[in-house]
Amino acid sequence: MKTRKAASKRYKVTGTGKVLTRRPGKQHINEKKSPKRLKQLGKLKGVAGGDMIKVKKCLPYAGL
Numbered sequence: 001m002k003t004r005k006a007a008s009k010r011y012k013v014t015g016t017g018k019v020l021t022r023r024p025g026k027q028h029i030n031e032k033k034s035p036k037r038l039k040q041l042g043k044l045k046g047v048a049g050g051d052m053i054k055v056k057k058c059l060p061y062a063g064l
Contacts, residue, residue, distance in 0.1 A: 003060060019064070021047055023043065052064070
């Protein structure tokens, strides 16, 4: 079974098994966004439980 390379670049699996991904909304049109908001958008967030099924299929060797 092959790993989906696009998914492996977008998701990071931690040592405890959590899956992290970037937050949307920081690529462009940042001039009107406050520094606090841009800082918060830079942090990683956990993947929702409903999306974990899809992530597990895309990353079969991630140990999830």
